[in-house]
Amino acid sequence: MNLTKKKYFICFLIIMFLAFLLRFYKLGQVPVSLYWDEAAILIDAKTVAQTGLDMHSRPWFQLLYPSYGDFKLPVYIWLSSISIKLFSVGEWQLRLTSALAGMGSILFAGLIAKELSNSESEARNFSLATMLVVTISPWAIMFSRTGFEGHLAQFFVAVSIYFLLLSKRLDKYLILITAVLFGSLATYTYFSVRFVWPAVFLIFQVLLGSKIKIDNNLQIFCFFRWVIAKLLLPILLFFILLIPMFKSPFYKTSNQYRYSADSVLNCCEYALDSNKLRELASNNFFDRLIFHRHLLLLKELAKNYSDNLSANFLFLNGDPNLRHGTGEHGLFLLPLSLALISGFYYLAKKDWKVLFFLLGWWFAALLPASVPETTPHALRSLNALLPISLIMGFGLAKIIKNYFFKKTKFIIFSYFLLIGISFVNFSYHYFVYYPKDSARDWQDAYKEIAMLIEEKKDNVDILLVEPNHNRLFIWYLAYVVDAEIIQSLPSKNFKFEQIESIYFTDNDWSKHLSSAKKIILVGEKKYIENQLSEIERIPIQNIEINNYASTNFILVEL
């Protein structure tokens, strides 16, 4: 099929319109509420937008925001503070950045596809198919609708790769530098990109970047010049650009925070296991080799890679964490599994270098998701969105071509019908069932509680929050308290334990019971009833909060 320019443009508009609809419809309401990372970004974005300082009165141009003690990177906060400045404080304003990045990802997926094509007609088919794949991918849709930094970083990586491709075609060094700049911008958005980008860059340059063949001495010189100018210097520049972050006063603490999570590096007793295996065998040189502890570690890492590559994760179940997936859909719609196989096949046939580049990109993207032990992980592996989509897009374009043969027309038509049905199935599930399923995972009701606290707090002396929900202060600060007041509040390790008369982490409630003051308790119904049943003389006034989830919170007056 040869798409005319006009038809191509119409298809492009339809896809972008569909993408817009899927990413902006009810952006503030689905997912039902802000998660604490989002709410924390909202606080900083709000204070930056209103005062130019973050919640701890630190200047906006710092490279690590202390936030509530988890040390956030700045780019998402900067960008969302712009939208908050323009549109006031709210959920969709915070998610706008990510939604726009989602639209951008579709565009750049198309542009990259175009750059990877050999001919005009292939470019049109390939880029449209790839854009369609990204547009209807549950993975892309879900992360475009949430304020996760990883999604924005993924977009910047895509932009960077596009500039790499462009620099190869136009042979301009400045464009290469631009690519590096976007790479480090991505790293300032989401920290784990510092492993992904250099790897993808190197794979790209080695596989696609050079046209040099070594036949004589002059070309050996050319080769070294290429290695220095196009491999080493950009990588060097990338790390130089990261130096300000390494110099940031919070860098050390933030690293400790980050490496405390379970990962293949600290999960297992490799040395003990290795010793045991060696003892059971004969403990000769060969045994020490095959049961070496590094091999055991490698095996563990490979298992995690396997989780992130499993067909069930990609096409059927997705991430079990309901903030990262619906639990009933894969990262891509099920029928696209055929497109992936077709993509592998035709890319291998067309140009193995392109295939290997995309595979390399995919594998590099999975590294941050495979070192930690919670696998599979849709958020940490987001950088794989585009390489997979590109392979699928290529496969899909090849499948579409068969539509114009009489013999296969019906099969292809049914295939597209199937994609359509599973797309409707996903959107239906996402907008109808998913908000209820996931309400708890999104801390639904925290916002309402924050509002209620604000309403009640003036009439009482002390307001206690159940310590299990001590992160409520984030929502309270995000929605209720003004920027200047937040900055004047005292905090401990960047956490706010007490805001005026509201206590967020008080474990010992009983000491307040004897006092004659007027006290309100907030917490889960079950928890409060358990705590207070022993003290029978106190009348309980219930204020039920209606939310989707099974947990009901209550406000209790003593």
Added chain:
Amino acid sequence: MLNKFLYRHKTKFLIIVLLSLAIFLRFYKQDSLPPSLYWEEVALGYDAYSILETGRDHHGNLFPIVAFESFGDWKPSLYFYAIIPFISRLGLSDLAVRLPSIISGIFIVIGTGVLVYQISNKKRAGKLLLLAMLLTSISPWAIQFSRAAWEVNLATALILWGVILFIKLINSKRSVMQWSLLFGSILLLSLSMYAYHAARIIAPLLGLALVVLWLAEKTYSNIKNNLFQIIAAVLLSLLLISPLINGLRQSKTTQRFKETSIFYNLDIIEESNARIETNNFSLISKVFYHRYVLFSREILKNIFSYFDIDFLFISGDQNPRHSSQYFGTFYHIEFIFLLFGAYYLFKNWNKYHAFLIFWLFIGLIPASISKTNPHALRILPTLPVWILIISLGTNQLLIGFGQLFLNKNIKKYALTIFILIISLTYLFEFLAFWQYYSNVYPKQWGSEWQYGYKELVSEISSLTKNSENKQVYITREQGRPAMYYWFYSSTNPALVQNWQLHAKKDQGEFLEFENIKFENPPEQSDEPMIIASSLIFQENYCEKIQNNTCKIKNEILGLDGKTIWIIYELN
């Protein structure tokens, strides 16, 4: 002279070498690797012995055709009958029970080679035959299932050779040859259905696919010529499987399906109902959350699980009897070859390649409608297909690598080095696997194979020799002690058959036999007795008993040095 001779008969010579390798890898240390008979193996052996001696199984059923009751799980019958000749020669021994599976394993090695020879073009067929034979004979998956008495291994060999004969039939012109090949193929495929449950789905579907393959290239008039053959084939198949069809109505064939199938999983139906209800029974929710949709999802999920890299190349099946746990179903390096093989399969698409893909998916279906996935045992009938794809992939990779070089000399050297690297990697992986499998595996997973029963039974027998009426207790933590007792003491099956009329049983498992009770001993007793119990059960049984004199007679240790059985004697 010898050199010349070897060169001329290179392929034949190499086939013999590879066959010897396969035989060695399946017979070496056969008495201790896997360390002991698993309870299903003992059950197979003893019922075969019972048939040989009395014509009835130990429950007293006369020559069962479809299935043996065994522990109440109705095992398919063929393996029992396959053991009989070996028991009559070798007596009731570990080796006799395992021999049908070992021999099947050797036939699988040859068969995989022959199959790849049949379906690839003649130029490379010889090399591919050798390669496929080599890869099968050292395959961790094939070795794992060829060294113990697995019914599925027998079924796999029968299916594989049934397919080979049929493909030979497709390519043969002579009518007499055609008849014998046709009957042979039908016989083998039908027999496989008596050897393993999953084969009851796989074999008939493969048979149908083969018939389609056979007739696909024929014109209508040609088909008419073959009409007589087709009718005969249908009649013969019906005749051979009629006992099975007849058995469909009885619980003994269907019970196993009910126990293992996902269709009896109520969670899925409940989820479907709940989903539909929350949306007020709207039509769209009724369609999207229909129970059949959810069941299909479940099946697909199971099918996908077989393509997990972890299952295929890293850890294998979770069950330590099905996989060594240190290696995957295939060697790590075969990941690359499998991908290249798949590419080759599609690139050179023909009817045989279509048949292989069909075989692969049909082979996954019985496992995928069952619980516990991925399951290396249930999909064993697909083993030849996987190895075939890997062999084709290795071949394709070498061709592709060769094409990278234009200069003939460089190409030759590069290819040699490349082949050398691949071979060394394979050698290393194989040696690592073999080192683990032969030295560590029996020690680490001995308990999974119920190690210790053989030693226990001989100990008990010698203890009771002098005092025949002494009550014996053998506790049940290790599972199925009665069957082990009969097997290792070669108890006369007639006695068991008599005993079964009034014995206490737990789901087909005997709880008493003569002076032995297979249950926990009483807390207090004045009677003299012998008690055998696992460490898990009671560590200091003697301290509890005060009325009698109690002493520990013996301890039986596992291969890892841990105590498995303690034998107490009370006087």
